[in-house]
Amino acid sequence: MSRKLLSVCFLTLAATSALHAQTIYPLDRAEILAGSRFDLKVEFPGSPRQEDVTVTVNGAAPADVLGGPVAFVEKEDGSDRSALWIRGGSIPRPGTYKVEASAGGRSRTVSWEVFGTPERRAKNVILFIGDGLSVAHRTAARILSKGMKEGRYGGELAIDDMPAMALISTSGTDSIVTDSANAMSAYTTGHKTCVNALGVYCALNKNTLEHPKVETIGELAKRHPGGPMAVGVVTNTEIEDATPAGIVSHTRRRSDYNDIVEMFWAVKPDVIMGGGSVNFLPKSTLGSKRVDDQNFVAKFGEAGYRFAPTATAMKAAAADPSTTKLLGLFNTGNVDGALDLKFLKKGTVDKFPDQPDVAEETRAALDILSRSPTGFVLMVESGRIDKYSHSLDPERAIYDTIMLDNAVKAAKDFAGDRNDTLIMVVGDHAHPVSVVGTYDDDRPGDKLRDKLGVYAEAGFPNYEAPGPEGYPPSVDVSRRIAFVFGAYPDFCDSGKPYLAGENVPAVPVPGKRNVYAANERNCSGPMAVRREGNLGFDVSQGVHAADDVVLTATGPGSELFRGRMDNTRVFRIMATALGLAAAKKE
Amino acid sequence: MSSRPIFGRLPSRRGILAAGVALGSAGRLLPARAALAAETVTFEGLYKSFGVLGLEFSDRIVALKDRAVRIEGYMAPPLKPESDFFVLTREPLAICPFCQSDADWPLDIVVVYLRGVSPLVSAGSRVAVSGRLELGSFTDGKTGFVSQLRVVDAAYGTA
Structure with a gap:
């Protein structure tokens, strides 16, 4: 042999x-x-x-x-x-x-x-998740928001300007590439699991709700012996989506939205803000996606929560010193991203004209949670960085990274010199994205590739100086950032921002089941080029990457971040800062 | 739009529920009078308000309840090549909620109950549907799937 x-x-x-x-x-x-x-x-x-x-x-x-x-x-x-x-x-x-x-x-x-954990050092913990936040998103947001002259930026992003940093590896128990459920579960429980799972190990059970459970930081904070801590869950996605759900949920299948609402109800985070109202409404209500008669807006109200359907109502509730619990649901689906909310007014802004952005949500959440004498755990997600990266829509992803930066700045302003608040900013997984140069309409030639400047010919983009929130007033400039995706379905690329609404790169092929081809709406126009997909024919959008993500941190406990760490260590460092193990002595 | 990965092993509860949506209404007869005078309705005209606490049908849609209507839209990718129902959407779906357990339907879908089992080869194509407009919460007895707006006893063709 x-x-x-x-x-x-x-x-x-x-x-x-x-x-x-x-x-x-x-x-x-x-x-x-x-x-x-x-x-x-x-x-x-x-x-x-x-x-x-x-x-x-x-x-x-x-x-x-x-x-x-x-x-x-x-x-x-x-x-x-x-x-x-x-x-x-x-x-x-x-x-x-x-x-x-x-x-x-x-x-x-x-x-x-x-x-175990030593004595508690942090009264409060704030975990910022940029969903899908990759290095290129940070770089592009810094270029657009701070500008660059002679190779030097015009300022620092709040997400960058922190004393501690680590590379975080995001792989799960089943694959080198993770999803937002699996990834968030590692942050909120300290256990790795598999794609689509939250707060459970992936066993062989048929029932998605019966897999072996592990406790989440939201549940642990509510059991702190120093007194139950306040918990906040803030996002601009549907509140039932994987990242916010990770604070409270135990399911093998992240799409169990109606069950996840019941898990929010079981844990009762003090501040709950995001979109996805339809899974809170009884089935008799037009638009509801529940399959029962439970009205969770009413139930949370009966439990002492203020309800805010708009930014105005959210701010009023937060400004009222008697408010300690808030349910804010600002959209039936995802809250619109910064580019649509503030500039283009596309997406669902016509239907929901008074939605808060993530920075406003963060300020309101901090106002309310800081009323807790026992401290708080707050998770804030800028969730559409990921969704816009899936839809190969660079400008929307970059603007939502700037929005994340504004939210982090609000938290750093809150933490100030208190030295009692651990703040972390991290992606949950990466996308295969990169900044490779600029598209310059004034370069000679009539093909898109003629317009792409690389190395010295990239120069610097010519976005106008940003306003006070750090957003350039227009993304439609003549020399703009060339932000590319490494894995994609068939799509058409014109090197221009999608001003009419979020990009839909690929659509189903008529008559074929689960096969996608380029969205022809993007294929006309002088610069449009067809990109033959490098992903499977059944994939309609960009995908995640196994690349490590960058974590930055400040405050007590942040010095524990160093080098490369597994994503489960984010949980461990939060638990250490809060003394959560000491909390469990009987 | 959903950005969730494909989940290949466990069945989709929503998909299964949706797949059974037509079971309760097969075999209904289209009144001849209604078939003669179909009113054209559009996705844009279905609702007069979208709110966090729910949607409201437009006055015209309420007035057309139980009457013959015609509506154009896109056939969502079906679960089976032949069925007596499908889902009509305003835009072609970039994802297939039937195929992916974690993909979700838009809010303003129209559930179409055909008069009988038909081949559904037009996924992603624009189609015109004619039938009787049914409004109100309907829970399928067998699957528990809930729908609010349906075109029943329907037929469809290429738009």
């Missing part, structure tokens, strides 16, 4: 035994906050009976270490596997824990690190 063939046999054996071995959740090398609640699940292939399996944690019965009770399910979901569960267990004492599962002569061992 050749060496090559031998090694193939070994690989096959390894793969086979892996297929048939037990699976233990949390997975190997999990980092678990001492005292946090989590589900232990062991899946046994072959449906063994309970008396034929053994599970130990550091040699002891699992219930003695995690608390009980133990449940054992033969043929779970009618399948050929059995499952052992401890739901809502916790381990109060830090240390290394070896979990061993055996059945039918096979065994599997995983190791967990249960970590």
